Each structure stands twice: as structure tokens, then as C-alpha cells.
Amino acid sequence: METLRQELKENIIEQLNLEDFTVDDIADDDRLFGDGLGLDSIDALELIVMLDKNYGIKLTDPKEGKEIFVSIAVLAEYIATHRTK
Template identity: 80%
Template sequence: MEALKQELKENLIEQLNLEDVTVDEIADDDMLFGDGLGLDSIDALELIVMLDKTYGIKLTDPKEGRAIFESINTMAAYITEHRSK
């Protein structure tokens, strides 16, 4: 699980072009949207694409995405349970 969290942080930085953020600056329980990293709805779409391409997970319900993208911890737990790649 720790390796997956590390990979998620690296993918997040790369996919969203977060040039001023390092892996060490993202805590596993940091909020990704709002007061946390400050991601927005466009970033959410990028994360949905990343889940599909990297882990074979297709999200169809936007409400489901809100819960999944809450933090690195919630993303890692969801991927562990649902990944097909």
C-alpha cells in the first residue's frame, strides 16, 4: 500500500503539472481539493483519466469521484479494491 501511495503522489504531480509540489509535501491524509492541494474540477477530470489509463478503473458517477479523490489514502484504498491493471 505504501508503494501505491508513493506512485499516486508521483502520478498526481506529473498528471496535473504541479511543478511547485514535491512528493514529500503531500501527506497521505491531505485533502486534495479545497483547502488541501487546492485541486479543481479540471484536475478531477485528469484524475479520472489517470485512474482509467493506469489502473483500469472507470468512474461513471461524479459523486463517487468526490469520495475517492478526498486524499491519497482514499484513492489508494479504492484502487487496491477495484484495479484491473
């Protein structure tokens, strides 16, 4: 699980162009949206594409995203359970 969390942090920084962040700046429980990393609605769409592309997870209900994209820890847990690749 630790490897997956690390991988997620690296992918999020690279794909969402978070130039001011390093992997060490993101704690597993930091909020991804709002006060935490300050991600926006376009970033949420990018995360949905990332789940499909990298892990074979298709989110069809936007409400699901709200529950999954809470933090790296929650996201990693969800991917570990639902991944198809």
C-alpha cells in the same frame, strides 16, 4: 500500499503539473481539493482519466469521484480494491 501511495503522489504531481510540490510535501491524509493541494474541476477530470488509463477503473458516476478523491490514502485504498490492471 505504501508503494501505491508513493506512485499516486508522483503521478499526480506530474500529470497535474503541480510544479510547486514534491512527493514529500503531500501527506497521505492531505485533502486533494479545497484547502489541501487546491485541485480544481479539470484536475478531477484528469484524475478520472488517470484511474482508467493506469488502473483500468472506469468511474461513471461523478458523485463517486467526490468520495474517492478525498486524499491519497482514500484513493489508494479504492484503487487497491477495484483495479483491473
